[in-house]
Amino acid sequence: MDILPGQGLTLKPRPPFSLELTAGYHTYFRGDYGADTFSDGTYRRLWHREGKPLLATVASSGTTDAPELRVEVRGSQINEDDGRFAVERLAWVLATDADLSGFYSLAQGDPLLAMATQKLRGLHPPHTPTVFESLALAIAGQQVSSVVARIIRTLLIQSFGASHFDGRTYYDFPSPEALAEADMAGLRQAKLSARKAEYIQGIARMVASGSLNLEALRGLSQGEVVERLTHIRGVGRWTADWVMIRALGHPDAFPSGDLALRRTLSLLCLGGRPLTPKEAEDFSGRWSPYRSLATVYLFAASRLGLLPELAQVR
DNA sequence: GGCCAGGTTCGCT
DNA sequence: AGCGAACATGGC
Numbered sequence: 001m002d003i004l005p006g007q008g009l010t011l012k013p014r015p016p017f018s019l020e021l022t023a024g025y026h027t028y029f030r031g032d033y034g035a036d037t038f039s040d041g042t043y044r045r046l047w048h049r050e051g052k053p054l055l056a057t058v059a060s061s062g063t064t065d066a067p068e069l070r071v072e073v074r075g076s077q078i079n080e081d082d083g084r085f086a087v088e089r090l091a092w093v094l095a096t097d098a099d100l101s102g103f104y105s106l107a108q109g110d111p112l113l114a115m116a117t118q119k120l121r122g123l124h125p126p127h128t129p130t131v132f133e134s135l136a137l138a139i140a141g142q143q144v145s146s147v148v149a150r151i152i153r154t155l156l157i158q159s160f161g162a163s164h165f166d167g168r169t170y171y172d173f174p175s176p177e178a179l180a181e182a183d184m185a186g187l188r189q190a191k192l193s194a195r196k197a198e199y200i201q202g203i204a205r206m207v208a209s210g211s212l213n214l215e216a217l218r219g220l221s222q223g224e225v226v227e228r229l230t231h232i233r234g235v236g237r238w239t240a241d242w243v244m245i246r247a248l249g250h251p252d253a254f255p256s257g258d259l260a261l262r263r264t265l266s267l268l269c270l271g272g273r274p275l276t277p278k279e280a281e282d283f284s285g286r287w288s289p290y291r292s293l294a295t296v297y298l299f300a301a302s303r304l305g306l307l308p309e310l311a312q313v314r
Numbered sequence: 315g316g317c318c319a320g321g322t323t324c325g326c327t
Numbered sequence: 328a329g330c331g332a333a334c335a336t337g338g339c
Contacts, residue, residue, distance in 0.1 A: 138320095145319035148337055193335045195322080236322050260320040299320090 002078050009071040009087055010061070013096035017067035018122030019043065019060040021300065022094050025126045028303050033150065034137075034157040035171045045093065046163060046170040047129055049085050053163045054078060055170060056086045058094070064122040069096070076165055095124035095249065103290040110286065112268055115313045116297045119306055125296045127249055131214035132207055133173040134247035135229075136200050138239045140192065146260065155190040179204035199234025222250050245292045254291040256281040264298050268310055 023043035026036040037044040043058045055074045062068030073086040091097060107113035128134040140156055141149035160174035160182055179187075179201055187197035206212035212232070217225050222244060229240040241255035255261055256277045265283060266274055275283070287294040301310055 139322095141320065143319070143321040143334085144336070145338080147319085148335085149320070151337075152335095188335095191336065193333095195334055199322085234322070238321060242320085255320080258320050263320090 002076060003072060003074050009073070009083065011058075011069040011071055011087060011091060011096055012062075013067045013069065013094070013124070014099060015067050016064045016100065016122040017096065017124055018064050018120075019058065019067075019069060019094070021120055021123040022126055023058070025123065025296070025300055025303075026093070028150070029300075034153050035161060035173050043094075045090075045129075046172045047086075047089060048163070048172055048175070049082055052076070052078065052082065053165055053170065053172070054082055054086050056090055058090060067122075069094075074166070089129055092127050092249075093129055095127055098124040098249075100124070100293070103293040106287065106290055111313045112310060113287070113294060113297065115310055116301050116306075119309070120297055120300055120304075123297065123300055125245070125249065125293055128247045129173070131217055131243060131247040132176055132203070134243050135203060135214065135235070135239070136173075136179070138242045138246075139196055139199050139203075139234055142196065142239065152191045156187075156192070159186060159190050176204040176207035180208040196234070202233060218248060222253060225250070245295060250292060252289040252291045254281065254284045254287075254295055256284060260302070261295065261298065264302055264307065267307060268298075268313070 020041070023036075023038040026043070027033040027038045031037070031039050035045060041059055044055065046053055046055045048054070053075055057072045057074075058069050060067070061070045069090075071087055071090060073083050075082060104117055107117040128137070136156070137153055140152045144152070157171050157173060160178045161171045163170050163172055182201065184194075184197060184201075187201065188194065192200065203212065207214060217228065220228070225244055225248065226237065226240045229235050229243060230237060236257075238255050238257040241253045241257070244250040244253035245255070262275055262277070262280050265280055266272055269283065284291050284294070301307055
């Protein structure tokens with residue numbers, strides 16, 4: 001077990017940045033969720049590089065306006081390249097380079113967002129390490145309630161993403177290879193429906209075999225991403241929207257089919273009157289070209305129980 | 315026990 | 328194009 005490097009790495013996010021909010025979001029502000037852990041001010045996440053497990057821990061050593069993160073990387077026989085890899089991953093996962101200024105300017109002219117950005121100042125849009133991870137997570141969570149989604153996702157990660165070192169068990173998101181080789185019974189034990197198991201395994205097999213390169217979606221326009229993703233069996237518009245927000249870091253995606261998002265919109269903006277996906281889409285136009293951040297802030301507010309306060313704004 | 319949840323596909327009109 | 332059913336499962 002090595003710790004890298006002795007003197008400690010630092011990461012300087014673009015201010016304002018709140019580790020509490022950004023890392024917290026990964027766990028739905030509950031301490032842990034799947035492979036992500038955030039407790040006692042420390043964010044932990046494991047992933048693999050060239051088959052080697054790397055455990056990164058991050059704690060804040062600055063403030064929201066002068067942010068600085070202390071990073072530690074652990075693993076066996078790790079080298080400086082592993083360290084660089086880990087820091088790069090962290091920068092992406094915590095979106096440390098994200099520029100919030102345009103969104104915050106827009107928010108000044110929108111009472112609801114003004115309140116949300118004030119409450120959630122420094123929240124950067126959290127990203128999944130890989131496109132595959134967000135895609136599989138999204139499919140696992142299709143249609144079911146967030147409570148059920150959490151159960152299914154956690155089981156999936158615990159069943160296929162375990163990694164052992166230093167006498168402990170840690171979890172990474174399962175590799176495409178692991179899910180490609182999984183037997184149907186195992187996937188069903190993770191409470192996936194036969195259909196979802198089939199979707200996820202199908203994608204895992206294509207990625208593992210090299211016939212589908214999800215990482216190549218980076219750099220394509222939103223329209224192209226939607227086009228390509230929705231051609232994959234099991235992936236509809238909702239799933240593509242979430243992948244663009246969570247994995248690709250697109251600025252202006254909006255999952256207008258999302259029931260939770262529509263309910264939030266209904267409560268905060270329409271006094272409880274239900275709205276259709278089309279209406280939600282039209283409504284979201286006012287937040288363009290920052291609709292991804294608007295979505296992230298609304299979900300963060302919801303998970304932190306801030307919706308009642310925000311509902312007062314209008 | 316029935317119905318609804320952070321959808322998607324498939325088979326009908 | 329648009330509509331309904333099926334799909335698993337937890338919670339109210």
